[in-house]
Amino acid sequence: MAEIVLIKDLKNHVDQEVQIRGWMYNKRGSGKIYFLQLRDGSGVVQGIVFQGDADEETFKKAEELTMESSLKVTGKVSAHPKKEGVFELQISKIDIVQIPDEDYPISKKEHGTDFLLNNRHLWLRSPKQRAIQVVRNTIINGIYEYFALNDFIKIDSPILTPNACEGTTELFEINYFDEDTAYLSQSGQLYLEAAIFSVGRCFDFGPVFRAEKSKTRRHLTEFWMMDAEAAFVEHEENMKIQEELICHVVERVLRENLAELEVLERDIEPLKKIKAPFIRKTHAEVVEELQGMGSDIQPNHDLGGDDETILTKKYDKPIFVEKYPAEVKAFYMKRDPENSNVALCSDLLAPEGYGEIIGGSQREDDYQTLLDRINEHNLPVEPFQWYLDLRKYGSVPHSGFGVGLERLTGWICGIHHIRETIPFPRTIKRLTP
Numbered sequence: 001m002a003e004i005v006l007i008k009d010l011k012n013h014v015d016q017e018v019q020i021r022g023w024m025y026n027k028r029g030s031g032k033i034y035f036l037q038l039r040d041g042s043g044v045v046q047g048i049v050f051q052g053d054a055d056e057e058t059f060k061k062a063e064e065l066t067m068e069s070s071l072k073v074t075g076k077v078s079a080h081p082k083k084e085g086v087f088e089l090q091i092s093k094i095d096i097v098q099i100p101d102e103d104y105p106i107s108k109k110e111h112g113t114d115f116l117l118n119n120r121h122l123w124l125r126s127p128k129q130r131a132i133q134v135v136r137n138t139i140i141n142g143i144y145e146y147f148a149l150n151d152f153i154k155i156d157s158p159i160l161t162p163n164a165c166e167g168t169t170e171l172f173e174i175n176y177f178d179e180d181t182a183y184l185s186q187s188g189q190l191y192l193e194a195a196i197f198s199v200g201r202c203f204d205f206g207p208v209f210r211a212e213k214s215k216t217r218r219h220l221t222e223f224w225m226m227d228a229e230a231a232f233v234e235h236e237e238n239m240k241i242q243e244e245l246i247c248h249v250v251e252r253v254l255r256e257n258l259a260e261l262e263v264l265e266r267d268i269e270p271l272k273k274i275k276a277p278f279i280r281k282t283h284a285e286v287v288e289e290l291q292g293m294g295s296d297i298q299p300n301h302d303l304g305g306d307d308e309t310i311l312t313k314k315y316d317k318p319i320f321v322e323k324y325p326a327e328v329k330a331f332y333m334k335r336d337p338e339n340s341n342v343a344l345c346s347d348l349l350a351p352e353g354y355g356e357i358i359g360g361s362q363r364e365d366d367y368q369t370l371l372d373r374i375n376e377h378n379l380p381v382e383p384f385q386w387y388l389d390l391r392k393y394g395s396v397p398h399s400g401f402g403v404g405l406e407r408l409t410g411w412i413c414g415i416h417h418i419r420e421t422i423p424f425p426r427t428i429k430r431l432t433p
Contacts (some may be wrong), residue, residue, distance in 0.1 A: 057427045200232075
C-alpha cells in the first residue's frame with residue numbers, strides 16, 4: 001500500500017508512489033489527459049491523469065470529479081519539468097470520497113463581498129483566504145516563541161469581567177445570573193497587572209469584544225488581542241520589547257511563509273526593511289507634521305484613522321508615537337515626570353498606511369495618584385478596588401502593551417480590510433455564519 005503523505009512533504013518522495021487525501025478545487029483537460037488541482041490543507045499539487053498510464057476506471061473517475069470533490073489519490077511523485085522546486089503527482093488510482101450533489105457556490109468568477117462573507121464557511125477554502133490563515137498562525141506562534149525566549153509566562157485572563165479598563169460605554173453588557181451585571185472583556189490588562197506580582201512578566205492571548213458602532217476597515221466587534229505586562233519595566237524598555245517582538249514575528253513570517261505571501265501577491269520588500277530601531281516621534285511632533293501635510297488635527301486630539309494613514313504612508317518603518325496628551329488617554333497611564341500634561345504611552349503604527357497595531361504605556365504605580373485618576377475620569381471606585389490594592393502591597397514600576405492580532409495580520413499580509421484576517425468576522429452588521 002502506498003504511503004500516506006502530506007502535499008507539503010512530496011519533495012521528500014520523488015519517484016516514490018504515495019497517497020494524498022484532500023479535495024479537487026479545479027480541473028482542466030479532456031480526451032486523453034486531465035490535470036487535477038489538489039489540496040490537502042498543507043499545500044497544493046497538480047495531479048496528472050493520462051489515459052495511457054491510468055486504467056479505464058481511474059480515467060472515468062477523473063472525468064466525473066467536480067469542484068470540491070473529496071478524494072484519495074495514489075500516484076508517483078515527479079519533479080515539474082519547467083518549475084524548479086515544484087512537484088507533480090502522476091496519478092494511477094483515484095478513490096472518490098464524495099462528489100458534491102450540486103455546483104460549488106463559490107466558482108472562479110467574481111463575487112461581491114457580501115456574497116463571499118455570507119459564504120465565509122466556504123470562502124475560507126480559497127487559496128488567498130487559506131494563505132491569510134496560515135500567516136496568521138505563524139504570527140501567533142512567533143508571538144508565543146518571543147515571549148517564551150524572554151521569560152514571559154502565559155496567564156489566562158477572564159472574558160467575563162465586572163468592570164472595564166476605560167469605562168463601559170463600548171462594552172457588551174450581560175446579566176450575570178440574578179444579581180450582577182457583567183461585561184465581555186475588552187482587554188486582559190488589569191488582570192495581567194495583578195499577575196506580574198506573582199510571575200514578573202506575563203501575557204495573555206484571547207478574544208476581546210468592543211461594542212462601538214464603528215464601520216471602518218480597521219474595526220471588528222470580536223477580535224483577538226495579545227496583552228503583555230512586565231514588572232520593573234518603564235516606558236523606554238516597554239517600547240524596546242514591542243520593537244523586538246515585531247521584528248521577531250516579521251522575520252519568522254519571511255522565513256516560513258514566502259509561498260503564502262506570493263499567493264497573496266504581497267510585496268515582501270517593505271517587510272524586509274522591518275529592522276530595529278523603529279522611528280520614534282512625540283505626539284506633539286506628529287501633530288505639527290500632520291498639520292503640515294494638510295490634516296486638521298489639534299494638539300489635544302488623539303490620532304484618527306486618516307491621520308495614521310497619511311503619516312504611515314510617508315515612512316517605510318513602523319513609527320512609535322509617544323507621550324500623548326494625558327486628557328485623551330486612559331486613567332491608568334502614568335504621567336511623564338518631566339511634563340505632567342502628557343502620558344508615558346505610545347502607539348506603534350505600521351507603515352504602508354496601515355496604522356496602529358500596538359498600544360502601550362507605563363502604568364501608574366502610586367495608590368493615591370491612581371485613585372485620583374479614577375475619580376477624575378468619573379469612574380466608580382468600588383469595582384476598581386482590587387486594582388488599587390495592587391498599589392498597596394509592594395507596588396513597583398511596570399508597563400505593558402496590547403497587540404491587535406487582526407491588524408498585525410492585515411499589515412503583514414497586505415490585506416486592507418480587517419474582516420479577511422479572522423476566520424469568521426463579527427461586525428455590527430454581521431453575526432453569521
